[in-house]
Amino acid sequence: MLELAILGSLAEGPLPGHELRRHVTSLTGYSRPVSDGTLYPALNRLTKSGLIERHPAPEAGGGRYVLSLTATGREDMLRRLREPADHEISDLARWFTLLAFLSLLPDTAEQHAVLRRRRAFLETPSSFFYEDEKPVRAEQTNDPYRRGMLLVARAITRAELDWLNEALGDKPAEEA
Template sequence: MLELAILGFLADQPLHGYHLKRRIAQLTGHIRPIADGTLYPAVKRLERAGLLTRRAEPGTRAAPRQMLVLTDQGRAELNRRLREPDELEISDENRWFVLLAFLRHLDEPAARDHVLRRRLAFLRTPSSFFYDGDRPVRAEELTDPYRRGLLTIARATSRAELAWLGEMLGEPVEPA
């Protein structure tokens, strides 16, 4: 998820590490704040792999700033990751949001639609946070108001996403 966010934000524009960290935190920070000890090793791995490079630019007050720049190889890797997301990037809401934030960088409409259809198939699979054996428990069956609230909120979120997916794919999508 972190590497995808780094590649995605650098596809938008070259960034100084500080600004990259802020953008990632704004996208994912309410869930997973990012520490320097997490970000900069990932940046170095991507740099060693030839996916990004550093470019010195004049600083506003003092020393030159190191800007992180996506390479052509990095852009190709971003496209590969967007075209072929793993199952967690489709099923995990936080990872899905990171993927979705950069899906516009995938040039082929059919490839974008394929990713959206994978998410749609996932959302159409019956699931719950709570089960009675193997059977998903519906919100209406719960006596605990907090668990019922959790399922009610999740259902409303899924319905909104299903409607959006239908709009994006140009076809009606029945709510779950």
Template sequence: MLTLAILGFLYDRPLHGYQLKSRITGLTGHIRPVSDGALYPAITRLEKAGLLHRRTEPGSGAAPRQVLELTGAGRAELLRRLAEPEPVEISDQIRFFTVAAFLDLLPDPARQAAVLRRRLAFLQEPSSFFYDGDGAPVTAENEPNPFRRGMLLVARASGEAERAWLTDTITALEAARP
């Protein structure tokens, strides 16, 4: 997720490390905050892989600033990752939202729709946070604990909203195909 977010935010414009961190934090929020200890080693790995490069610019104070910019290989890697997300990037909501945040950069509506169809297929599989003694999923209707029932109701409503959005967006993307 972090690599995808770095590549995605640098796709449009070069950024300083602090600007990049702010954008990633805005995307993932309090759910998965990014620390300097995770961000800067990831940037170094991407630089060593030839996906981005750093250049030094004068800072507003005395210290120079490191500006991060994608290379052609970085752009290609971002587009590959958007077209072919890993299974966890489909099943994990925050990771999927990271993919979705940059999916418009993928120029082919058919490939965009294919990614959304994968997420929709995942969401159509039965699931629950809780299971009874026989391994059957617990539903809001048969959950006596009011707090767990609340979790199940919220998850159901969120899932219904996401499935409706995915269906509508897939339909629109398929209608836009030449």
């Protein structure tokens, strides 16, 4: 998702490396900070692949540069948005990165296809815990911490499903 975060950020306009790092870090949050040791190798890979370009920063000397998205990079980013991997749909942090740039897809039908995949994932019965291969519900556990996990996850899932239904036009906004 780091590469999508980079490509999506640059789709909004060229950025110096330090500002790009700030954009990417704000997307991933405190739980997944982006180090220089992670960001700059990714930038080098994307540059070598022809997806981004480096240009000297006009106002700064001494090696400062600005990064921009190439036409090939824009197509690659759009492909990543159209065809996310299953783990990009199921993992919440990866999903949020995908969602942050989904509006860059020019076709609403393609956007909705991605939203429908997320909705299908959320509607599939699951749990953090299983007994006899069946998902354990909050009401079925005596462990207060596991119960808490399950209740919070259920509330988040319900809220997201409400929003997805609204975004897909399957539920009036006033009901959300």
